[in-house]
Amino acid sequence: MSAIHVKGLRKSHGARQVLRGIDAEVADGETIALVGPSGGGKSTFLRCLNGLTSFDAGAVRIAGVELQPRTPADAPELRALRARVGMVFQSLNLFPHLTALENVSLAPVHVWKEAPGSARTRAAELLARVGLSDRAEARPAELSGGQQQRVAIARALAMRPEVLLLDEPTSALDPQMRGEVLAVLRDLARSGMTMLVVTHEMAFARAAASRVWVFDEGRLVEDGPPAQVCDSPRSERARAFFAHG
Amino acid sequence: MLLGRNALTCAALIAAGALTRIEKRGELRWAGDLQGGEPYVYRDPADPSKLDGFEVEIAQGLAKRLGVRQRFVQNDWSTLLPSLVRGDFDVAMNGIEDTPALRAQALVTRPYYSFSEQLVVRRGFPLRTLAALHGHRVGTLSGSLAHAILRETPGIPIVLYGGQEEPYRDLELGRTDAVLLDSVIASRYGLTKPGLELGDPDVARGTYVIAVRLGETELRDALDGALADLMSRGELESIFAKYHLPPQPASGAGAPAQTQARFDAAQVLLFLRGAAVTLLVSILAMALAVPLGLLLALARVYGRPLARVCAHWYVELFRGTPVLLQLYLLYYGLAPLVHLDALTAAILGLGMNYGAYEAEVHRAALGAVPAGQAEAAAALGLTRGQQLRLVLLPQALRTALPAMTNDLISLLKDSSLVSVITVVELTKQMTITAVDVRSWALPGLLCAALYFGMSYPLARLAARLEARLGAHEGSSALREAVA
Numbered sequence A: 001m002s003a004i005h006v007k008g009l010r011k012s013h014g015a016r017q018v019l020r021g022i023d024a025e026v027a028d029g030e031t032i033a034l035v036g037p038s039g040g041g042k043s044t045f046l047r048c049l050n051g052l053t054s055f056d057a058g059a060v061r062i063a064g065v066e067l068q069p070r071t072p073a074d075a076p077e078l079r080a081l082r083a084r085v086g087m088v089f090q091s092l093n094l095f096p097h098l099t100a101l102e103n104v105s106l107a108p109v110h111v112w113k114e115a116p117g118s119a120r121t122r123a124a125e126l127l128a129r130v131g132l133s134d135r136a137e138a139r140p141a142e143l144s145g146g147q148q149q150r151v152a153i154a155r156a157l158a159m160r161p162e163v164l165l166l167d168e169p170t171s172a173l174d175p176q177m178r179g180e181v182l183a184v185l186r187d188l189a190r191s192g193m194t195m196l197v198v199t200h201e202m203a204f205a206r207a208a209a210s211r212v213w214v215f216d217e218g219r220l221v222e223d224g225p226p227a228q229v230c231d232s233p234r235s236e237r238a239r240a241f242f243a244h245g
Numbered sequence B: 001m002l003l004g005r006n007a008l009t010c011a012a013l014i015a016a017g018a019l020t021r022i023e024k025r026g027e028l029r030w031a032g033d034l035q036g037g038e039p040y041v042y043r044d045p046a047d048p049s050k051l052d053g054f055e056v057e058i059a060q061g062l063a064k065r066l067g068v069r070q071r072f073v074q075n076d077w078s079t080l081l082p083s084l085v086r087g088d089f090d091v092a093m094n095g096i097e098d099t100p101a102l103r104a105q106a107l108v109t110r111p112y113y114s115f116s117e118q119l120v121v122r123r124g125f126p127l128r129t130l131a132a133l134h135g136h137r138v139g140t141l142s143g144s145l146a147h148a149i150l151r152e153t154p155g156i157p158i159v160l161y162g163g164q165e166e167p168y169r170d171l172e173l174g175r176t177d178a179v180l181l182d183s184v185i186a187s188r189y190g191l192t193k194p195g196l197e198l199g200d201p202d203v204a205r206g207t208y209v210i211a212v213r214l215g216e217t218e219l220r221d222a223l224d225g226a227l228a229d230l231m232s233r234g235e236l237e238s239i240f241a242k243y244h245l246p247p248q249p250a251s252g253a254g255a256p257a258q259t260q261a262r263f264d265a266a267q268v269l270l271f272l273r274g275a276a277v278t279l280l281v282s283i284l285a286m287a288l289a290v291p292l293g294l295l296l297a298l299a300r301v302y303g304r305p306l307a308r309v310c311a312h313w314y315v316e317l318f319r320g321t322p323v324l325l326q327l328y329l330l331y332y333g334l335a336p337l338v339h340l341d342a343l344t345a346a347i348l349g350l351g352m353n354y355g356a357y358e359a360e361v362h363r364a365a366l367g368a369v370p371a372g373q374a375e376a377a378a379a380l381g382l383t384r385g386q387q388l389r390l391v392l393l394p395q396a397l398r399t400a401l402p403a404m405t406n407d408l409i410s411l412l413k414d415s416s417l418v419s420v421i422t423v424v425e426l427t428k429q430m431t432i433t434a435v436d437v438r439s440w441a442l443p444g445l446l447c448a449a450l451y452f453g454m455s456y457p458l459a460r461l462a463a464r465l466e467a468r469l470g471a472h473e474g475s476s477a478l479r480e481a482v483a
Helices: A042-049 A078-084 A100-110 A116-129 A145-157 A175-190 A202-208 A226-231 A236-244 B002-016 B018-025 B054-066 B077-086 B100-105 B145-151 B166-173 B183-190 B217-232 B235-242 B265-302 B305-320 B323-333 B342-368 B371-379 B384-421 B426-437 B441-474 B477-482
Strands: A004-013 A016-026 A031-035 A057-062 A065-067 A085-088 A163-167 A194-198 A211-216 A219-224 B027-032 B069-074 B106-108 B113-122 B138-141 B158-161 B178-182 B196-208 B211-213
Touching: A004 A042, A016 A042, A016 A219, A031 A042, A031 A202, A042 A057, A042 A163, A042 A194, A065 A078, A078 A085, A078 B371, A085 A145, A085 B371, A100 A116, A100 A145, A100 B384, A116 A145, A145 A163, A145 A175, A175 A194, A175 A202, A202 A226, A211 A226, A211 A236, A219 A226, A219 A236, B018 B027, B018 B054, B018 B217, B027 B054, B027 B077, B054 B069, B054 B217, B054 B235, B077 B100, B077 B106, B077 B211, B100 B106, B106 B217, B113 B145, B113 B166, B113 B183, B138 B145, B138 B166, B145 B158, B145 B178, B145 B196, B158 B166, B166 B178, B166 B183, B166 B196, B178 B183, B178 B196, B183 B196, B211 B217, B217 B235, B265 B305, B265 B342, B265 B384, B265 B426, B265 B441, B305 B342, B323 B342, B323 B384, B342 B384, B371 B384, B384 B426, B384 B441, B426 B441
Parallel strands: A031 A194, A031 A211, A085 A163, A163 A194, B027 B069, B138 B158, B138 B178
Antiparallel strands: A004 A016, A004 A057, A057 A065, A211 A219, B106 B211, B113 B178, B113 B196
């Protein structure tokens, strides 16, 4: 059974159509790189998958949960979905009043009702996995951007998600910090985590993604293995994107 | 040239003394407080541009004998003497009682009216003398002769008021067990209430006099002469009859000798007690205002439409009307419905008023939390309540902390307003002591020092919190990373 199944997904902001009917499937363990020009609908698509943005028409099934059109972002029925679908944001969004360890252990304790002791132990393990075991007691303000984003990834993993959505996770970072975050993502991809990553890092897409999707003007215009999509795109729009992008 | 002559005329007038000054001006300026109302001096209900009252007629009689017109100058009753000393008017005449404290600061004329201090109680109340009232609360006007008498009667908790209607109202409500005030006030404001009656009609005697600046003996003597003439012709008696003043006791004189209080350790102790009341009222009011403000802010930001509208109007109403008025309404206006004691009413009133301000502080602080925080919390599967409790409020409260500390400092000072509902806090204690020791300088300085001693540490705390918050945000790697 596929991890994600999307059919006829449509979304408008007023008169502007952001998504014009997306059909897509993701199998368990796949890593999808979502690329394309700004405003093409990548981020909106990603946010529709966990209900942070509602969609107007179509069907979404993700991690075994069916999503209905026009579900408000704060609807209680979305909580079960979000507990199984992790999200990492471009703007990091760590909780500044909590330490790195507390950021990671917060949701398991309050959503899964995990015992605080075991949640902390597991949070420490996850911080070690992203290379930050020595920064567990630091607050976000004391961490570099790259360190913060790695904590954010650990925070999402702490919920043991079936799918991880990452919205331009390295765009807000200096070049030298991007490397450390991408290395963590490559490890995750190899470990079999199902991931959708909106990214501009084509080298990462080539090396780590099982498939590359090109979004343009609200449509999914290319879908295939990295080598094929990047080197010999079939659509005019994708060719233009890779020529200039 | 013209200027030179004017300057000369002024100098000549000052040298010539008060009486000449008044004659040159053609006007006797006398001061009182219209808030004192009937029967002293008040606006004619039929024609509010006209003044009425027995003191207005006395002033007219006096002015006629001095060969000048009279003009009334409005001045708060409690500051008549300092204003007289400052030179705001020629004389003060407004039910001013002859006391040693008065004589230390001003010349006084011969009495124009004699009264008894009368104890008024609820109808049928068994305790009818000051001695019997040991341990019972007795109300009076702050700074009056009755106040002085009560202070020298040991074992009586005194409740102080600023106007003459309120003491009797509280007596009716049972907030006090007796009111001691002079016979003019008692007959006009107390005994007109059906539930009240005379306990002791003659606790002490006193007289009303006109206060004249020290050194202006000539003016005082002229006024004495004019008063004597008014009396001998029976004009004074007919004025009193016209205004239905109670009969004067046979022997008028005999104000009890008061010893002038010294500004000693006992007074300082009273100040410290006043400061403790100020601190107590402020902290408890703030302890009410902060959670109330938080609730209002949450209602305004996240509430259903009805809650939103209610919270909005609560904030606008409590911010848009004076806190003094709110205290009056809470303590006196609602008294028939809710029976609050003064301290509770003070804390509730200030707390509810400041709650409106805290609501705006919290609302701004909630708005200052980046939208991404709520989104990140929602994306983790936290409920709306958990998002608020675990993520949004801890950050908002941090942002609000310096503003809340600043509000506590202004609350500390605003708390002096609660003296209008009989709570004796630091500022009220200062005015009482100032009258006792006949000086405003030392009590004023001590009062200021105590306020400063309480607010300065808070100001330092606010500054440190702000600095810490600023540093916290400034060093944020996120900001550099995003920039």
